Amino acid sequence: MADEHITIFANAGIVDGSLETRRDGMHVLVRNGTIEAVDDREIRAQAGRLIDLKGKTLMPGLIDCHAHVCATTVRLGDNALLPDSLVTAKSMHIMKGMLKRGFTTVRDLGGADFGLQQAVAEGLIAGPRLVICGKGFSQTGGHSDFRGRYDDRPSGWLLSRLGALGAVVDGIEPLRAAIRDQIRRGGQFVKLMANGGVASPTDPVNFFGFSRAEIEMAVEEAAMARTYVSGHLYTAESILRGINCGIACVEHATLVDDEAARAIKAAGAFAVPTLIIFESLNREGAALGLPPESVAKIDGVRRPGLASLETLRAAGVTMGYGTDLLGALHTYQSEEFVLRDQVLPTHEVIRSATLDAAKVLRMEGRIGCIAPGAYADLIVVDGNPLKDISLLTRQGAHIPLIMKEGSIIKDDLT
Numbered sequence: 001m002a003d004e005h006i007t008i009f010a011n012a013g014i015v016d017g018s019l020e021t022r023r024d025g026m027h028v029l030v031r032n033g034t035i036e037a038v039d040d041r042e043i044r045a046q047a048g049r050l051i052d053l054k055g056k057t058l059m060p061g062l063i064d065c066h067a068h069v070c071a072t073t074v075r076l077g078d079n080a081l082l083p084d085s086l087v088t089a090k091s092m093h094i095m096k097g098m099l100k101r102g103f104t105t106v107r108d109l110g111g112a113d114f115g116l117q118q119a120v121a122e123g124l125i126a127g128p129r130l131v132i133c134g135k136g137f138s139q140t141g142g143h144s145d146f147r148g149r150y151d152d153r154p155s156g157w158l159l160s161r162l163g164a165l166g167a168v169v170d171g172i173e174p175l176r177a178a179i180r181d182q183i184r185r186g187g188q189f190v191k192l193m194a195n196g197g198v199a200s201p202t203d204p205v206n207f208f209g210f211s212r213a214e215i216e217m218a219v220e221e222a223a224m225a226r227t228y229v230s231g232h233l234y235t236a237e238s239i240l241r242g243i244n245c246g247i248a249c250v251e252h253a254t255l256v257d258d259e260a261a262r263a264i265k266a267a268g269a270f271a272v273p274t275l276i277i278f279e280s281l282n283r284e285g286a287a288l289g290l291p292p293e294s295v296a297k298i299d300g301v302r303r304p305g306l307a308s309l310e311t312l313r314a315a316g317v318t319m320g321y322g323t324d325l326l327g328a329l330h331t332y333q334s335e336e337f338v339l340r341d342q343v344l345p346t347h348e349v350i351r352s353a354t355l356d357a358a359k360v361l362r363m364e365g366r367i368g369c370i371a372p373g374a375y376a377d378l379i380v381v382d383g384n385p386l387k388d389i390s391l392l393t394r395q396g397a398h399i400p401l402i403m404k405e406g407s408i409i410k411d412d413l414t
């Protein structure tokens, strides 16, 4: 066929997080957007491009399981007020940065809409493949409600603003209708703020979000659409309650305890810790304009971060790589690797952004792996990240080649 694109990566050292060591001497054949063959013997093709990696590392494109590509500032209340055109332009810039860091798929936990997803899919925006939920829902006064104590404006307008990562809905039937509408608009899962948060002004971290009946209804609606509910959950109490109501993915899980971790595992649910947002907010949040009431909440969720990873691992919970970054802090996206590497085995940290992330996104076999039939999302790393995970940081400086769905995004090899 005339317009077939074939690329062969020869002499690659494959790292996908499944093993503690690199698989050297591997050969990978890419045809159009898909990986067609992976072999320890040389692969020959009639035509196409041969890239001899000479022992460099080849990894699946990285996956961030918790991001907000429309979060263009740490002040999320202000972000909601920006014109959609400006949010689009700024989120294009954010997505470009993600791709440059080697992230070829990102699950957006509130903000990105079908239009952005489609624009990426059509190649109009250079960015990672988006998996979206639309708006993240909270109750009045919950984690999507950015009105302070003295702000009596209604909140309904949030639903129609691209810069609003979430929307405020109360009651079983209004929430049901809102969930159905997000799914109609292309939402691929449902995000509920089932616990207080840091970036919102009036919900302490120990508050619950939504009644049990509201959460259980959301779980039923998600199941009807053959998908799941992801819950913004910090405390052990709120995690237990959320898991009991059927939430299938626990976002943050920062204040998890042994009992809550075992409950996540027993339910077959996943956890997506997001340590780097708390670290980076702690370092730069106040200077970037994070409101004082939010700054005051940071330490309560930052300090237990590393311990939460150990608790989740001890219970055998599958963890996805998450970052939850906002505005200028997006440059910290790969630093989550380094944080986790302090307490987890390096290959498991890598697996959270590859094979395990694919499980969280329910895209096993399609992303996060180097195997026949998977999207040709591939990154070349100069050096072995199993020995030095910081090779994945520094804004892609050690990633000379990035391929997304068979298209070369970056090539400094030649």
Ligand SMILES: [Zn+2]
Binding pocket: 066, 067, 068, 109, 324
């Ligand atoms: Zn988030």
